[in-house]
Amino acid sequence: MEEFEKMLVAARNAMPGNIRIAGQGTDQERTYNIPAGSTVSMEVSLLNRSRVVQAGARLIPITMPPVPDNAPAGAFYTRPGSFTLLEPANFVAADDATPAIAQSLPFQEAPIDLGQMRTRAVRFDISRREQKGLSDSELSVRIMTSIVHGLANLVDQELLDEIDAAEMLTPFSLSDAAASGVRFDELRALVGTAGAGAQVDNGRLNVAGVPAELTAETASTFVGSFDRSAIAVMDDLRLIVERKGANGRLLVTCWVDLLPLLPDDTYFWVVN
Numbered sequence: 001m002e003e004f005e006k007m008l009v010a011a012r013n014a015m016p017g018n019i020r021i022a023g024q025g026t027d028q029e030r031t032y033n034i035p036a037g038s039t040v041s042m043e044v045s046l047l048n049r050s051r052v053v054q055a056g057a058r059l060i061p062i063t064m065p066p067v068p069d070n071a072p073a074g075a076f077y078t079r080p081g082s083f084t085l086l087e088p089a090n091f092v093a094a095d096d097a098t099p100a101i102a103q104s105l106p107f108q109e110a111p112i113d114l115g116q117m118r119t120r121a122v123r124f125d126i127s128r129r130e131q132k133g134l135s136d137s138e139l140s141v142r143i144m145t146s147i148v149h150g151l152a153n154l155v156d157q158e159l160l161d162e163i164d165a166a167e168m169l170t171p172f173s174l175s176d177a178a179a180s181g182v183r184f185d186e187l188r189a190l191v192g193t194a195g196a197g198a199q200v201d202n203g204r205l206n207v208a209g210v211p212a213e214l215t216a217e218t219a220s221t222f223v224g225s226f227d228r229s230a231i232a233v234m235d236d237l238r239l240i241v242e243r244k245g246a247n248g249r250l251l252v253t254c255w256v257d258l259l260p261l262l263p264d265d266t267y268f269w270v271v272n
Helices: 002-013 042-049 137-164 176-182
Strands: 032-034 058-062 082-086 107-111 116-126 188-192 198-201 204-207 210-214 222-223 230-234 237-242 249-261 268-271
Touching: 002 137, 032 204, 032 268, 042 058, 042 137, 116 137, 137 222, 137 230
Parallel strands: 058 230, 188 210
Antiparallel strands: 032 237, 082 107, 116 249, 188 222, 198 204, 204 210, 222 268, 230 249, 237 249
């Protein structure tokens, strides 16, 4: 937060004629970063705010890989990775006369492909009048709080959209959940704006007896084992602060890259 506050002060005190951003909206845009490990902890903030993370989805912060010293100009560094689900082994009857049949190692994985990361952005236009009466510290807190809360909503939206688009999504039933092998206490429900299946009992929200929470990021209601899903988020928030015009307007832009990961959609169901 302190680093971002310094950016606000620098932009506010800059002469408008000296502010120039080349390649705006592209990878060449001049940026200021809140780096991984700074006092603005994106991971902790998302854990506190994101409904899918609270339901069990894994948050995977991704740091940019180092550029090799001998890399040619414009080269890209590839670092393979994935979110992997290890499944139970399937034991079968066997003896000396009936050898065990070889089977593939049971796992499902969703690759973390940096080239497939989805880029999202938000931009605030803050007038001089809005800045008046606010200290740099308070303005910084207001901006960063809005960004962090909005990022939590974005994480929810992206993963829930991925679940909604799953080809194998079927109506929820306890029998199907049992057949999948999940334990009941693994299951969580998220109730969207249509409110399908939502029930309140003694002040507790549930769907078919499954503990639930509300979300505004989808219209649907989903039940699933959310710890079998994940979302990868670049751990550097790209922040740009610009002063525009002689009246001291500030433009604050935040870019983020993220990727929902759903190795096996059969652990999720929809409630109609």
